[in-house]
Structure formats: structure tokens, C-alpha cells
Amino acid sequence: MSDQPHPKRNRPPSMHDVARLAGVSQTTVSFVVNNVTSVAISQETRDRVWAAIHALGWRPNAMARSLRTRHSQTLGLISDEVVTSPYAVRMILGAQEAAWANRQMLLVVNTSGRSDIEQTALQFMLERRVEGLIYATMYHHEVTPPADLKLVSTVLVNCFVADRSLPAIIPDEVQGGYTATEALIRRGHRRIAFINEIIPMPALFGRLEGYRRALADYGLPVDPTLVRSCHSNVRDAFTVTRELLEYTERPTAIFCFNDKMAMGAYDAIKRMGLRIPQDVAVVGFDNLELIAAQLYPPLTTVALPHYEMGRRAVELLQSLPAGESLPPIQHYIPCPLIERASI
Amino acid sequence: MSDQPHPKRNRPPSMHDVARLAGVSQTTVSFVVNNVTSVAISQETRDRVWAAIHALGWRPNAMARSLRTRHSQTLGLISDEVVTSPYAVRMILGAQEAAWANRQMLLVVNTSGRSDIEQTALQFMLERRVEGLIYATMYHHEVTPPADLKLVSTVLVNCFVADRSLPAIIPDEVQGGYTATEALIRRGHRRIAFINEIIPMPALFGRLEGYRRALADYGLPVDPTLVRSCHSNVRDAFTVTRELLEYTERPTAIFCFNDKMAMGAYDAIKRMGLRIPQDVAVVGFDNLELIAAQLYPPLTTVALPHYEMGRRAVELLQSLPAGESLPPIQHYIPCPLIERASI
DNA sequence: AGGAATTACTAATTGGTTTTAACAGTAGCA
DNA sequence: TGCTACTGTTAAAACCAATTAGTAATTCCT
The missing domain is CATH 3.40.50.2300 (Response regulator)
Known part of the structure; x- marks a missing residue:
């Protein structure tokens, strides 16, 4: 029955095992391991403990430690x-x-x-x-x-x-909308359309608010006909973009609620024979690497942090x-x- | 000094606290909680224990349990x-x-x-x-x-x-390459190009092997001029695709190493005035939702599981x-x- | 010899699980 | 009636692997 005199069963070594091998108490092992300074331990003992630790391949049991220290x-x-x-x-x-x-x-x-x-x-x-x-x-x-x-x-x-x-x-959706719009304004755009999401959500209100504030801060009017809404998919954005570009006084820039919609906007703009960004500039939102970086030209967008x-x-x-x-x-x-x- | 007679400090209740409130031993609480069947406990006692548990809002301490049971x-x-x-x-x-x-x-x-x-x-x-x-x-x-x-x-x-x-x-890269190729063969394609990755990696060899096996299984020859390699990006795939389509006997289907390359293939095919899939069929690999599902027409591809x-x-x-x-x-x-x- | 410093140990504690024991009540039996 | 055997119920205590407060044994220094 007693076939294993040394360590019990088949379990990872405990501090106790280390202590026995090093010929010290478990307490000492703990002090050595944790480098406790309040208690002095000779270098010779420390070395012996570390040797035993390496010999056994001991490593602390986080559960036992957490239990005792109350820190998980x-x-x-x-x-x-x-x-x-x-x-x-x-x-x-x-x-x-x-x-x-x-x-x-x-x-x-x-x-x-x-x-x-x-x-x-x-x-x-x-x-x-x-x-x-x-x-x-x-x-x-x-x-x-x-x-x-x-x-x-x-x-x-x-x-x-x-x-x-x-x-x-x-x-900060408001700041995001502001930043996108401001970037377009600074590039000289005056007629900036905003294709917004249609389902009510914080992003919808925030980005719209940012768009408005940016225009206001730069003394530009908010033209209600330039603020459109649609579902957030490529097809609907395509349709809305085409409508926007058919205005007699068409926008020179489009701020899209997200990158998917920007993808639709790209399609519409190219289909109408216009160039990005020379004829129409586009800004997206979300920074979906796979879309934004792969589109041609690569899409300037606002990233969600x-x-x-x-x-x-x-x-x-x-x-x-x-x-x-x-x-x-x-x-x-x-x-x-x-x-x-x-x- | 003794201002809290009941529970100690500010710690979550322990089984011991529950036991005291229920007027039983900690052991009994453990048996009740774990529904131990080897030991009989009266219903009345069980109810008292559960009442105490709910009163205190006790829940087990996973670290203590794991420590004892050796199951983390x-x-x-x-x-x-x-x-x-x-x-x-x-x-x-x-x-x-x-x-x-x-x-x-x-x-x-x-x-x-x-x-x-x-x-x-x-x-x-x-x-x-x-x-x-x-x-x-x-x-x-x-x-x-x-x-x-x-x-x-x-x-x-x-x-x-x-x-x-x-x-x-x-x-299973081989099966993936086989599946993609087979799908094209079954649609009647006989001249199937494969645009492979150029940097050596298991996917490169596996998918190529699958492509070859599928052709062999259906009695089709492997035309070396139809197997091309390039770096896995949109631009290079675009170039290679255009070259493939300029062959006098051009392929009717292209199996791309991945979806990004398929994106480049799409561009080239469309630019040459050809239609997908009527003139050229395309199969990708990876199933990147954002690309595969958004492309027009939506890309048939092989998914990594x-x-x-x-x-x-x-x-x-x-x-x-x-x-x-x-x-x-x-x-x-x-x-x-x-x-x-x-x- | 007395006191401080050094060094290392004993034992309590953490919150559970599980083995073993204790105890009361009851039934069986001579 | 008195003894044993059992059953149902609960408790005591060991154990898991660590931390840490308290303490003891040496050694060193006056």
C-alpha cells in the first residue's frame, strides 16, 4: 500500500515539499519566495531554498495564495x-x-x-x-x-x-462627428452632407450634434436637405448618395455614419463618374480596417476607441x-x- | 474596540457565518449546499440552512473550493x-x-x-x-x-x-482547396485558375494540393500557366488577374488564395468589362464577412473553421x-x- | 551575565470539502 | 428488562497550500 514514501500521489509540489527538501520550515520558504525583508534569513538558507524550488519545479498555487490574501x-x-x-x-x-x-x-x-x-x-x-x-x-x-x-x-x-x-x-460621439466634419471644413468644403443612421441610438444623435456644432463653429449654415438618414447598409447608402449628388447644388463632401455606408457612397460616386476626393470627399466612421483600408482610395474615417x-x-x-x-x-x-x- | 459582534470586518459571508445563523455546523451547510446524498439531513434543517444562505447573500468561494478539490x-x-x-x-x-x-x-x-x-x-x-x-x-x-x-x-x-x-x-487546407475547386468544376468550369499566396506556408501548399486533386479526380489537366502566385493583397491580385484574363484561352473561373485577393480579382474582372459570375466565376478563402458579403456580387468563399x-x-x-x-x-x-x- | 540582533520555527488563519466520529432514538431479540 | 444493532442526524477534525503574527533559539556585543 505504501508505495510512495516521498511526495504524495501525483500532485504538483507544494511549499511544504520544498521546505522538507531544503531542510527548513514552510514559513522560511514563504519568506524566501516573497523576499520578505522584515525577517532576516541567511544567504545560505536562501540558496538552499531556491535550489530545492528548482529541483522540484515548484511554483506557487495561486488559489491558496488568493484564499489567504483575499486577492484573486x-x-x-x-x-x-x-x-x-x-x-x-x-x-x-x-x-x-x-x-x-x-x-x-x-x-x-x-x-x-x-x-x-x-x-x-x-x-x-x-x-x-x-x-x-x-x-x-x-x-x-x-x-x-x-x-x-x-x-x-x-x-x-x-x-x-x-x-x-x-x-x-x-x-465621444459628438466629438467624433465634430472631428469628421471639421476635417472636411478645413479642406475647404462648404456643402457637407451627412448620411445618418435611421434607427435611434446614441451614435445617431451624438454624431449629428457634432456635425451641427462643427458647422456652427465655422459659421456655416446647416442645410436640412443635406442631412439624410437611411439604414446602415451599402445599398441604401448608395441610393441616398446618388440622390444627394443629383442636387443642382450638389455637396462636395459626404460624412457617412459608418464605413459600410461610405462603401455605398463610394459606389454611387464612382458610378456617376465623379472622383474621390477631387469631386466629392468622403469621411466614414468606425475604421473597419478591412473596409476602410481596402477601398480605393483608402477611406478617411473616425475610429471608435x-x-x-x-x-x-x-x-x-x-x-x-x-x-x-x-x-x-x-x-x-x-x-x-x-x-x-x-x- | 468590539463594535461588530456578528460578522468579521467587511468581507463576504463565509459558510461558517451561514452555519452560525442557521444554528448548525459548517459541515451541515456544506452538505446542504452540495446536495450530498450519502448523508441524510432533515428537510427542516435544509430549509433553515437555505434561509440563512439567502439572508446573508452567501455564495461559495471558488478559490477555497478549488484549493480543496484540486479542480480549478x-x-x-x-x-x-x-x-x-x-x-x-x-x-x-x-x-x-x-x-x-x-x-x-x-x-x-x-x-x-x-x-x-x-x-x-x-x-x-x-x-x-x-x-x-x-x-x-x-x-x-x-x-x-x-x-x-x-x-x-x-x-x-x-x-x-x-x-x-x-x-x-x-x-484542412487540402480539403478546403479541393472543395473550392470542386464547386467550380461542378458548375461546368474547365479552365480554372488558382492565384496562390507566394510566401511559403501550410495554407499555400495545402490549398494547391486540394486544387490539384480536385482537377485530377474530375479528369482535368493541371495547366501550369493557370497557377499563379503573388503577395496576398488587393493590388497584386488585381495585376495577376488581369494577366490571366489576357490569355488567348482565358480561364472561366478563378480560385483565389483568400478574400482580399478575390477583391483584387473582382476589380480586374470588372475593369475589363467582364461579368461575375457569367464571364468569370470567383471563389475566395477565409470568409471575411466584411469583404465577402459586401462585395458585389457577394463572394462565394471557403471559411476557416x-x-x-x-x-x-x-x-x-x-x-x-x-x-x-x-x-x-x-x-x-x-x-x-x-x-x-x-x- | 544581560540585552540586542540575527535567524528560523510554531501555530493560527483563509473558506471550503470530506472523512470519521458521536449521539439520539428505535427496533430486534433473548 | 437489558443488550445490541441499526438508522438518521449532526458535529469534530483533518486537509488543501499558502500568508503572517508571535515566539524561540543562537550568536554577538557590551
Whole structure:
């Protein structure tokens, strides 16, 4: 029966095993490993301990350590569809890299928008005692997250709650719209059309507001006939663009709600024998690499700061002294202009 | 000094707190929570325990449980750039959903191709006693992962080691190339060009092999002048396509190494006044939604089974009885044809 | 010899799981 | 009636792998 006198079963070595091999107590091993300065340990002992550690291939058990120290060193990330989306994933990368910089790990769950998964995911994360939670969505919109979210420090990313009672990190749609419009104005354009999304959402209102403010700031009138709406797809944008270009006094620049619509605008402009950007300049929104960079000419567009939002969310959580709760500030992250060749 | 007689400090309630409130031992609480059948507990006691649990809002501490049971219920995922890539992320989704189905959580680290991060990430995961590890890459290629990978059950995804000593889940490039070519043959095409990648990689050889086999199986000759290579970008593909179409006996179909190149082929075909698919059929590879579905006509292409590969990797890890190691089988996952309108 | 400094250990703690034991009540049986 | 055997119920205690407060044994220095 007693066939293994040395280590028990087939388990990774513990600090205790190291201590036995080095001929010291487990406490000493812990002190050596953690470089504790409050207790003096001779160099000779330290060397012996490290030798034993390497001999056994010991490495700390994070669960035991976390249990004792009450620090799980993990953050949770619950998203609806971010992992699925081709561009919003950079948010996860931003969060993960910021966590990494702090030696924290990221637990990721994608709920596919199902509230039962969302609920369970939250419970799992609470059981794992995450030290902070990011609740993110693919599209910028209002949400009503599960109530238990209040049990842990949470930051919303790309979404917000109606009463603004939770801190949120959201793209500055107004500034984005402003930046796009301003870039066109600075290139000398005076008749700038805006093809907006038609389904109500924060981006729709924000970008329109930015468009208006930019025109106002530069003393240009807002011509209502130049502000159009359609569904966010290539075909509808194509149609609307053609209509815009048939105006007797046609616009010299078009700001599209997103890159897909810019793709439709490109088609229409080329079909009418006009050149980009000489005859009509185009600015998009979203910076979908696969579209924006591949179009001819490459599309100047405004980027959604996904990476930055993920990073900021984690940094916000990390900045929090233990036990305190985050102030429900809504952080607006600027959307940078990505200049290519379409304006 | 003694201002809090009931619970200690400001920490989440423990099983002990529940036991005290319910007037039973901690053991009993554990039995009730885990529905242990080997020990009988009266219904009255169970109710009291559950009442106490709800009153305190207790939930298990996963770290304590994992420590005792030696089951961390977590899997690790180390990738080079998967999180960054617009399409390979579906691999993470597949892995996460499969893990979820087994009540496991996924720890994700993106190394950005840096081996120091890779090394540290692996150590972190070993410290957290992950029950399995997925080592994934964005592009299908050979890798030399850190040696410590052998300390935990590992599955490679979208990559492989030179000596095939680790189980790997990789796309079946040969079948993918075969499928694409076969689809064209079945539509009656006899002169099928293949624009291949020029940088040596498994996909290059595999897809070419599939192309050849399909032609052979249907009794068609392989015309070397129809097999061209160029760098995987729109411009070069455009050039090569134009050259192909200038042949006196021009091909009636083009199989492109990937969707980006198909985009270039589209441009060339349209520029020469030919129609897709009536005059020239096109098949791509990768199924980049943003390109393939947006092109006109929508591109028929072969999809890389990222989701499926992620899922299979996790299922492989889960299928493993404790203590055993996975056989180093190379699993080839089929690449399905996504039919749209370009053939 | 007494006190401080150095060095390392014992034991408590973290929040659970699980084995073993204890105890009360009841039935079986001589 | 008295003893054993069992059953249903709960508790005690060991254990998981670490951290850390408290303490003890040496050595060094006056």
C-alpha cells in the first residue's frame, strides 16, 4: 500500500515539499519566495531554498495564495457580442493588456445577449471573487445589467444605465462627428452632407450634434436637405448618395455614419463618374480596417476607441482603493480621425 | 474596540457565518449546499440552512473550493494575435462557449507574438492550475512553444510543432482547396485558375494540393500557366488577374488564395468589362464577412473553421480523464464552402 | 551575565470539502 | 428488562497550500 514514501500521489509540489527538501520550515520558504525583508534569513538558507524550488519545479498555487490574501488577481469581462464582432474585440485586448500590466488575469464570458447566461456568468465571477468587472456591449447603447452587479466594482464599456448610476466608458460621439466634419471644413468644403443612421441610438444623435456644432463653429449654415438618414447598409447608402449628388447644388463632401455606408457612397460616386476626393470627399466612421483600408482610395474615417476604452476601464478598476466604490462618472473617450486619402 | 459582534470586518459571508445563523455546523451547510446524498439531513434543517444562505447573500468561494478539490475549473488560452484579428476571434468564442458548457472559465492572454509575454503567461496559468491549455495562433503555421507547456494538457490550435508531438487542431487546407475547386468544376468550369499566396506556408501548399486533386479526380489537366502566385493583397491580385484574363484561352473561373485577393480579382474582372459570375466565376478563402458579403456580387468563399477549432480544442481537453495525457493527434477540421453569388 | 540582533520555527488563519466520529432514538431479540 | 444493532442526524477534525503574527533559539556585543 505504501508505495510512495516521498511526495504524495501525483500532485504538483507544494511549499511544504520544498521546505522538507531544503531542510527548513514552510514559513522560511514563504519568506524566501516573497523576499520578505522584515525577517532576516541567511544567504545560505536562501540558496538552499531556491535550489530545492528548482529541483522540484515548484511554483506557487495561486488559489491558496488568493484564499489567504483575499486577492484573486482577476478581473471579469462580460460582454454581449464583443468577441463575435470583428472590430470591437480590440476592447478586450485593451482590457487584457492593462490587466496584464498589473499581473491580473481576465476572465472573459460572451453572453450572446442572453440574460440567463449573463446572470450565471456574473454569479460565476462573484464566486471567483473578481476584483472588478467590466460590462461591455458591442454597440453603444443603454443597458439594464443584472442587479448583483452592485456587489462588485463595475465599469460599463460602450454602454450606460438610464440613471447614470454606474461609471461608464463611452465613445465621444459628438466629438467624433465634430472631428469628421471639421476635417472636411478645413479642406475647404462648404456643402457637407451627412448620411445618418435611421434607427435611434446614441451614435445617431451624438454624431449629428457634432456635425451641427462643427458647422456652427465655422459659421456655416446647416442645410436640412443635406442631412439624410437611411439604414446602415451599402445599398441604401448608395441610393441616398446618388440622390444627394443629383442636387443642382450638389455637396462636395459626404460624412457617412459608418464605413459600410461610405462603401455605398463610394459606389454611387464612382458610378456617376465623379472622383474621390477631387469631386466629392468622403469621411466614414468606425475604421473597419478591412473596409476602410481596402477601398480605393483608402477611406478617411473616425475610429471608435475600442482599445482605449478597454484599457481605461481596467485602469479605472485598478485605481480603486480597496473597499471603496467607483464614482458613477461617465467617461467620454475621444474618437480619433484616421486620415487616409478620401478627403 | 468590539463594535461588530456578528460578522468579521467587511468581507463576504463565509459558510461558517451561514452555519452560525442557521444554528448548525459548517459541515451541515456544506452538505446542504452540495446536495450530498450519502448523508441524510432533515428537510427542516435544509430549509433553515437555505434561509440563512439567502439572508446573508452567501455564495461559495471558488478559490477555497478549488484549493480543496484540486479542480480549478479554468482553462487557459494563450494566443499570439487572435484577439486582434477580425475573424480569428471566433476561435475564442468557440472555446469559451465549450468551456462554459462545462462550467469552466477561460483565462485569455494575447501575447502579441512576444515570447517573454508568452513565457510569463504560461507561468501565470500554471500557477492558477489551469486544467488545460490552448495555444493558438492567428495564422496556420509551425510553432515552437515554451517547454513548460508539457506540464499541462495542451492543445495547439491553428498551429503545430515540427515533430507533431503535441495534439493540434488545424484547418484542412487540402480539403478546403479541393472543395473550392470542386464547386467550380461542378458548375461546368474547365479552365480554372488558382492565384496562390507566394510566401511559403501550410495554407499555400495545402490549398494547391486540394486544387490539384480536385482537377485530377474530375479528369482535368493541371495547366501550369493557370497557377499563379503573388503577395496576398488587393493590388497584386488585381495585376495577376488581369494577366490571366489576357490569355488567348482565358480561364472561366478563378480560385483565389483568400478574400482580399478575390477583391483584387473582382476589380480586374470588372475593369475589363467582364461579368461575375457569367464571364468569370470567383471563389475566395477565409470568409471575411466584411469583404465577402459586401462585395458585389457577394463572394462565394471557403471559411476557416475558427469557431469549430476553438470548440474542438476545449472538448478535447475536457474529454481527458484526470492524470492522462492527450495523444498527439493532428485533427484536421474541414473548411466549409460558403455559397454566395460569385460562381 | 544581560540585552540586542540575527535567524528560523510554531501555530493560527483563509473558506471550503470530506472523512470519521458521536449521539439520539428505535427496533430486534433473548 | 437489558443488550445490541441499526438508522438518521449532526458535529469534530483533518486537509488543501499558502500568508503572517508571535515566539524561540543562537550568536554577538557590551
